[in-house]
Amino acid sequence: MVTGRGAAGRPAGLPQPGWEPPQRVFADGDECRVRFFPERGGATCDFDFAVLPVSRALRVAMARAFDAHVGPSGTVGSGHSAGNVFRVLRGFAEVVAACDPVPLTPVDLQPVLLDRYVLKRKTKTALPFEVGLLKAVLRRVEGLDPRLVNALAAPTTLPRRLGCQRGSYPEEEERRIVQAARAVLRGAAERIGGNRELLERWRNGDTSVVADECQEEYCRVLDLVDRTGELPRRSRSSSYLAPWVGRHGNREDLMHALHPRGFELAAGALLLVRMTGHNGSSICQAPAAHRRPDGFAGGVATAVVELVKARRGTRRFMTVALSDLPAWALAPSRQVVLSGRDQLHTPFGVYMLLLELTAAARRITGADRLMVSWSVTGRPGQGFRVGLRTSIFDDGQWATAAGLVDRSAAGEPQPLEVTFARMRKTHLQREQRPVAHTDATLADQYLARDSTAFGDYQRVVADVLAEQTRKARAVAALTSLSEQDIARALRDPRGEARRHGVSAAVLQRLISGEADTVLAGCTDPASSPFDAAGASCTASFLKCLGCPCARALPRHLPVQAAALDALEQRRAQMAPLGWARRFGRPHAQLSDLLSQAPAAAVQQARSAVTDHERRLVERLLTGELDHV
Secondary structure, three states, X not given: OEEEEOOOOOEEEEOOOOOOOOOOEEOOOOOOEEEEOOOOOOOOEEEEHHHOOOOHHHHHHHHHXXXXXXXXXXXXXXXXXXXXHHHHHHHHHHHHHOOOXXXXXXXXXXXXXXXXXXXHOOOOOOHHHHHHHHHHHHOOOOOOOHHHHHHHHOOOOOOOOOOXXXXXXXXXXXXXXXXXXXXXXXXXXXXXXXXXXXXXXXXXXXXXXXXXXXXXXXXXXXXXXXXXXXXXXXXXOOOOEOHHHHHHOOHHHHHOOOOOOHHHHHHHHHHHHHHHXXXXXXXXXXXXXOEOOOOXXXXXXXXXXXXXXXXXXHHOEEEEEEEOOOOOOOOOOOOOOOOOOOOOOOHHHHHHHHHHHOHHHHHHHOOOEOXXXXXXXXXXXXXXXXXXXXXXXXXXXXXXXXXXXXXXXXXXXXXXXOOHHHHHHHHHHHHOOOOOOOXXXXXXXXXXXXXXXXXXXXXXXXXXXXXXXXXXXXOOOOEEOOXXXXXXXXXXXXXXXXXXXXXXXXXXXXXXOOOEOOOOEEOOHHHOOOOOOOOOOOOOHHHHHHOOOEEEOHHHHHHHHHHHHHHHHHXXXXXXXXXXXXXXXXXXXXXXXHHOXXXXXXXXXXXXXXXXXXXHHHHHHOOOOOOO
């Protein structure tokens, strides 16, 4: 391997001279297939385009476009995602084959085919995603009709039908699922931790273990399972287990004595989704590599990992900090110790426990993922699985095994619905903070469409707004000086100063603009009600709207109007509850303040707002002007 110099100053791996990339597109003779290489390693996947019911010219064109989309320079990193792209192309090929006359070359494809694809798939919830994906791939096809090129460049306007999806979990269901997940993961820690302790005692020659013939034999099995991931066989070339192995359990139990089940890792993934709010797919494919920015120096322990959110294209890589923060739910009363890290109520604790439970499987397989499990395949040592399927909960077996079973209306046992998607929605609903998306996406696509808690959410937002408005009006309104007040001050500064409760010098500073903050002027920064007596005010300038030291003058009207308009814009961009908590009070105060001014003056002030004042308001609302 030749080394170069990476962008960060580290040696970068470069191919040897003469190296050529492996072939990905095979389009010779009747063959037409594309070989996909997963981004994070693993087995390659071949996609056979020969099965598409279209002409060979279209098959080859679609195969090359598919390769450009999912290949090294594309935006797809996993075989599962590449399979989704292929399925969309196959569905489009079926639409093409149903045309009369049938298009034979790329130039024959017309925009109406997109409409026909939409009509065919109109009942599918994921249709907007499919159409966007189809357009992205077809844009890579060479030789298209210009009219289709224009149609592919147009934005997809299909509405997302998220209302039919299940919402977040009610609190009681969430509690049951989280408790069951902890119990499952804790059970794995007890089993694997106990067997590892026994194995270490045997390896260290503990006489109480070695002298017991049954335990000594069992530890020989564990030793081979730990070192090679296999069970003792009749001979080196035999696929049959040694007869005496059956005395200690079946193949599945013996392998799981030291290696976790996928069922158990799914419990850990579910806990991480609830505590971090990240997609189940990102957690299921999480890496085992991490950094410790805390340097093991005490304080809050943190593991920084790199997650991948595949659908985000070039922005799919995310740096996520899993911290040992205070619990969002009560810690279990009974602690099970596996190297002292069974902290199942924090992201850091769950991650480190999973890392330890899967360490042996990772050493045997050479995998770099956090989730490595063993499952029965019929052959010894060949059952390791790297990563988890996001569909692991789909058949209800996980919920049933975890004891999450209710009774249907007919009295039949019915497993509770457990999914990563609903658990992620539950995190967003409870925490009210965006995770790997914007505030607007959180508000519009998750909170506002959450069928489970939308009514409660509306009531909470309304209560918070009412409380903030009550607090805004409980204090005296911001004192304002009119144009007439300023004119009188110019004629009789001392008399007007006494009338407004300030000194003549302070009044002069207010009129000249020397005492300006952002939305008003300040008569005495050392008398702030928000800081200790005598200390200079460090409160946000938004608090000037309710401060007895503040005075508003006519020249402040444009920036006040700009601030009110900016708050209204943020209302449409932020989660409603977050906006209400942060901006509900200043919004009410500004609304009351501007309602006291003549409507014509407010309208004129809005038209007189300068770019400087808009930038000033933006800095104010983002906290850039805060003192601390």
